[in-house]
Every structure is written in structure tokens, then in C-alpha cells.
Amino acid sequence: MDTAAISKAMQSVAVLTVETEGGQKLQGLAFIALGENRAVTAARLIRNANKVTLRFQDGVEVDALGLVAVDEKRGVALIDIPSSGRGVLNLTQASITPGMVINSGAVKDNTYGFVQLAVAEVHQGASGIERCMLSGEAPSGNSGAPALDSKGNVVGIVIEAQDGRVFVPSAFIAALNASLPTRSWGAQKQTVEATGGVGTVVQTTGSSPMDDIDLMLLSFFTTFYDHYAVYVWIINIIDYYSHFESKEVPQLVYDYQAKLERELKRIAGIRTDDSLRKEILQTALEAGANQFNAVNYLMQAMVIAQQTKAWGAQSDDLRKRAIASFKMAWEVLTPKTSALMQLYKESMIFRKNAPRDLVYMMGLEKRPSVFKIGATTMVTDPFYLLVLNNKSMGEALGLRAGDRIISTAGQKFDKNSSIEDFKVIIQNNLGKTIKVVVQRYGEETTLEMEIPKEIPKEYLYEK
Structure with a gap:
């Protein structure tokens, strides 16, 4: 067990304090994952929340901004938090079997650490492993703790239930949609996130019933x-x-x-x-x-x-x-x-x-660029080239499938950027050589990209 890696991971774990609309105070844990301004916790803790505060190991406290997504069936929630410069914990998937040992985050008497628990029972559903029951001694009040492997990666979340501690595998954390808009605490009832059995009626209390x-x-x-x-x-x-x-x-x-x-x-x-x-x-x-x-x-x-x-x-x-x-x-x-x-x-x-990339893909707005790069990318990860077609414009420019574009001509891309921004920079630098930084095989590489004087006709969008 790499105790140094696990201790470092604990720096991204926080004590979660919740004040509900009814005046109750609840406490558990949360951990940063799926983005530097996203934290994962147990869904029951933030139900009917009016205020949510996170306190990290170094004593820094931040107020969570609201709910992003929740899987009520498995009891996992994703909340919006201010970026604090801490590391985003890496999600990894492991083969879950009885006897498997996990390192569960834990806080007791303001001391942050971890305890070892073991998988006691494995429950399988139609789509694979859904939940597991854990055994072992651990302090109470730590629902929402990350379950870490021997290298400090998150393999799941530990949730305290009436019948014991439940382990939910990381696949269900990864399934939460981190790109959904934030819902402020107490702004409206959180019924929209019901997992949706047939016949569910959506109740709304927002500004528009739709x-x-x-x-x-x-x-x-x-x-x-x-x-x-x-x-x-x-x-x-x-x-x-x-x-x-x-x-x-x-x-x-x-x-x-x-x-x-x-x-x-x-x-x-x-x-x-x-x-x-x-x-x-x-x-x-x-x-x-x-x-x-x-x-x-x-x-x-x-x-x-x-x-x-x-x-x-x-x-x-x-x-x-x-x-x-x-x-x-x-x-x-x-x-x-x-x-x-x-x-x-x-x-x-x-x-x-x-x-933005969804809007362009759906044809709801006209793309600002005039050419196809020949890449298949995701709405939620537009700068990662999942597929790059042979004899495409992207290949001609020196890109490769699996590249992640970091910056182009000195402009660094962020979560609000679109792959269209990269293409527009190409259009604005015809006939020039520009530097494009990509992540390739896990390392950053700078490409000296030679832009043709004009875009070849075969790459242009049809008018």
C-alpha cells in the first residue's frame, strides 16, 4: 500500500456540513472528482439542503454552490464547489470481489486519515455490479467517503446505511453528468433528478414549468x-x-x-x-x-x-x-x-x-469555422481526438488520434472552449507556422504546425 499516495489523496477530501431547510444539521464527507469544481458525496446528506460547507484537511472552508447531479437509486450526488487548487481524484475501476480491501477516507476528532474495510457481500444487477456491503471497524459520520485503492485512486464511494456500510463502484460516479447546470440550494425541489420509472410525473417549482x-x-x-x-x-x-x-x-x-x-x-x-x-x-x-x-x-x-x-x-x-x-x-x-x-x-x-459543441453538432447554430478537421470528439471532452480519419485535414496538420489539444498559437483552451476555437485559429493563420501543444502518449508535445495558404476544397463544409 502506497501510504504517501493515499495521504496525498486525502488532501482532496473534506468534511461536509449540511444545514437543511428544516433546521437539521448533518455531517459526512465529500471528495473532489470529475473536475476541480465538482465534489462527490452521499445523496441523502444533501437532500433538502439549504447550506452546504466543506472543510478540508488544511482548515480551508468553502461553501458549495449547489447540486449538479444525483443518482438516487445508488445514493450518489455531485455538487458544485469553488475551485480550490486541490487535486482532482482519479477514478479507476477495479474487479470487485468478496474479500477485496479498500482504504476508506475517514475523519475523527478533526484528524483526517483512512481506515481499511473489506468487501463482505457483492450484489449484482442486470448491468453488472451495483452495490457491495463492507465489513470492518470505522468511525461513524463519514458517509460519502472515497474508497481508495493501494495507489490512492478512487474505486468507489462508501455510504453509511441502516444495515451497514455500502460500497458503490466508481462506474456509477463516472456516470454522473458533471456538465449539468447547478441548482442552488433551496431554490426549488430536487424532484427533477428522480431516476425516472415509467409514469413519473415531473414536478416543477422553478420560473418556468418546462x-x-x-x-x-x-x-x-x-x-x-x-x-x-x-x-x-x-x-x-x-x-x-x-x-x-x-x-x-x-x-x-x-x-x-x-x-x-x-x-x-x-x-x-x-x-x-x-x-x-x-x-x-x-x-x-x-x-x-x-x-x-x-x-x-x-x-x-x-x-x-x-x-x-x-x-x-x-x-x-x-x-x-x-x-x-x-x-x-x-x-x-x-x-x-x-x-x-x-x-x-x-x-x-x-x-x-x-x-457549445453540442449546439454545433445538433445544427442549432452555424459553426464559426469553414472546414472539417476529420476528428470525432465528445461534447464533454471536445479537445480529445477520439478518432481522426485517414487523409483528413487534422492528419495533414500533424495531429493523431488520441491527441488532446492543449493550446494553439499561445491560446490555452479551457472548459468553456470549443474545438471550433482551434479551427478558427487555423483559419486566421493561413500560410503561417504556429505552435500547437498536445498531450500525446501522456506527455505534452509541441507541434510546429504548418498551415496551408488556403484550406483544400475537400475539407470545406458544403454550403
């Missing part, structure tokens, strides 16, 4: 377009390797299947009399289900290829089904562009909170 529905739709489309990027990536892997019987289904694919499935369940529970939103909800459900099936077919194809040690007729048939299902998803969605544009114009919530 705001909560629009937030759910925004969350769905963000996940849907990221899921689309994963589909393109996995098809690319299959086509590139051809006979790849040793190639496993990447964990990212399982993660985004779980995310899209969750979003589909949530919006399936919405009931509304608004004709526009009803139309878009129906479209989203149909398109989402088809795209989910497409990736599912690809996963089956890869597993069968592994089992049979060859890419045979059955795997090829599943690949063809995946492509057909994917095409159907977009045949459903594309004709509804006008309805989506109407929603974008009407909904201040959608317009204010939609990530």
Missing part, C-alpha cells in the same frame, strides 16, 4: 452525442483491426451504454401536455434506443470474436445489424431538426446551458 423537462432533454442529448462518438470509435476499432480476436471491449463502451440507458429511463418517465416537448421526447426515446442497440450489437460481435478466436459470419452479421440500427437512429432524429431549433429558441434553460 425548465425541468428542458434540463432532462439537455442531459439526454449531451449523453446521446457522446455515445455517438463512442459508436464511431468502436466501429473504427473493428474496421482497423479486422481480425482482432484478442481485442477486448473497452471499458468506456460499457460506461456509455450505462449512461445512455440511464438517460433513456429518465426521459421515459416524463409526462407533459406541451406538444413540442412531447414530440422531442418521443424522438429522443426512439433515436436513443436504436443507438443503444447499435452499440450493443457491436459489443456482442467483439465478444463472439474473442470466444471463437476469429471474426466470423456471426460477428459480421452483428456488425451489419449495428450499422442498420445506427442509421435508423439518425433517420428518426434528423427530420426533427426544426423542432429542436424551436426548442432552442424558446427555452432559456436549453440555450443558456447547452455546451
Whole structure:
């Protein structure tokens, strides 16, 4: 066990103090993950919260700004906190089996540390491991503690329940949508985050009765377009390797299947009399289900290829089904562009909170650039080139699949930037050589990028 690494990780753990609307005071833990201004904690602690304060090991206190996302089924919540310069804990996935030892964050008498607990029981659901029960001695009042592996990485969260301590694997933390807009404490009832069984009626108390529905739709489309990027990536892997019987289904694919499935369940529970939103909800459900099936077919194809040690007729048939299902998803969605544009114009919530790259991908606003870079990127991670097409503009400029663009011509990109910003800089420097910093194979590399005097016609968008 790397005690130094675990002790360093504890610097990003805070004691969480909650004042509820009813005047109660609750205490637990939270830890920084999914971004420097995001913290993970136990959902029950922040339910009906009026004020939430975090106190770190060095004595610094910050007030949490509000709720970002919550998975009530598994009891995990994501909250918005001011950036404090502390490290963001790394999420990693581990094989959870009875007897596995985890290092649970703990605070007692203002002393920050960790205790070792063991997995006692493993509960499996239809989509894999969901919860585990823990055994071992630990001080109470530490619900929301990170479960750390021997290197200080987060493998899950520890939640105190009536029947003991529950361990929720990190996959369900990763499934929380960190890009959702923040809901201020006490501003409105937090019913919008119900996981959405069929028949759920969305209750709203905000400024508009449609705001909560629009937030759910925004969350769905963000996940849907990221899921689309994963589909393109996995098809690319299959086509590139051809006979790849040793190639496993990447964990990212399982993660985004779980995310899209969750979003589909949530919006399936919405009931509304608004004709526009009803139309878009129906479209989203149909398109989402088809795209989910497409990736599912690809996963089956890869597993069968592994089992049979060859890419045979059955795997090829599943690949063809995946492509057909994917095409159907977009045949459903594309004709509804006008309805989506109407929603974008009407909904201040959608317009204010939609990530820029999502807006461009959905065709809700015109892209500021005039050319295609040939890369597949995610809405939530637009500067990571998940796929880069052969003979594309990006490849011609010296970029490679797997690169993460850090800065271009001295301009550093942040969470509010878009891949369009990078392309506009290229357009503004035609015929010049500029420096582009990328992260490649885990290290920062500076490229001397030679920009052509004009963009080749084959890379321009169609007018």
C-alpha cells in the first residue's frame, strides 16, 4: 500500500456540513472528482439542503454552490464547489470481489486519515455490479467517503446505511453528468433528478414549468452525442483491426451504454401536455434506443470474436445489424431538426446551458469555422481526438488520434472552449507556422504546425 499516495489523496477530501431547510444539521464527507469544481458525496446528506460547507484537511472552508447531479437509486450526488487548487481524484475501476480491501477516507476528532474495510457481500444487477456491503471497524459520520485503492485512486464511494456500510463502484460516479447546470440550494425541489420509472410525473417549482423537462432533454442529448462518438470509435476499432480476436471491449463502451440507458429511463418517465416537448421526447426515446442497440450489437460481435478466436459470419452479421440500427437512429432524429431549433429558441434553460459543441453538432447554430478537421470528439471532452480519419485535414496538420489539444498559437483552451476555437485559429493563420501543444502518449508535445495558404476544397463544409 502506497501510504504517501493515499495521504496525498486525502488532501482532496473534506468534511461536509449540511444545514437543511428544516433546521437539521448533518455531517459526512465529500471528495473532489470529475473536475476541480465538482465534489462527490452521499445523496441523502444533501437532500433538502439549504447550506452546504466543506472543510478540508488544511482548515480551508468553502461553501458549495449547489447540486449538479444525483443518482438516487445508488445514493450518489455531485455538487458544485469553488475551485480550490486541490487535486482532482482519479477514478479507476477495479474487479470487485468478496474479500477485496479498500482504504476508506475517514475523519475523527478533526484528524483526517483512512481506515481499511473489506468487501463482505457483492450484489449484482442486470448491468453488472451495483452495490457491495463492507465489513470492518470505522468511525461513524463519514458517509460519502472515497474508497481508495493501494495507489490512492478512487474505486468507489462508501455510504453509511441502516444495515451497514455500502460500497458503490466508481462506474456509477463516472456516470454522473458533471456538465449539468447547478441548482442552488433551496431554490426549488430536487424532484427533477428522480431516476425516472415509467409514469413519473415531473414536478416543477422553478420560473418556468418546462425548465425541468428542458434540463432532462439537455442531459439526454449531451449523453446521446457522446455515445455517438463512442459508436464511431468502436466501429473504427473493428474496421482497423479486422481480425482482432484478442481485442477486448473497452471499458468506456460499457460506461456509455450505462449512461445512455440511464438517460433513456429518465426521459421515459416524463409526462407533459406541451406538444413540442412531447414530440422531442418521443424522438429522443426512439433515436436513443436504436443507438443503444447499435452499440450493443457491436459489443456482442467483439465478444463472439474473442470466444471463437476469429471474426466470423456471426460477428459480421452483428456488425451489419449495428450499422442498420445506427442509421435508423439518425433517420428518426434528423427530420426533427426544426423542432429542436424551436426548442432552442424558446427555452432559456436549453440555450443558456447547452455546451457549445453540442449546439454545433445538433445544427442549432452555424459553426464559426469553414472546414472539417476529420476528428470525432465528445461534447464533454471536445479537445480529445477520439478518432481522426485517414487523409483528413487534422492528419495533414500533424495531429493523431488520441491527441488532446492543449493550446494553439499561445491560446490555452479551457472548459468553456470549443474545438471550433482551434479551427478558427487555423483559419486566421493561413500560410503561417504556429505552435500547437498536445498531450500525446501522456506527455505534452509541441507541434510546429504548418498551415496551408488556403484550406483544400475537400475539407470545406458544403454550403
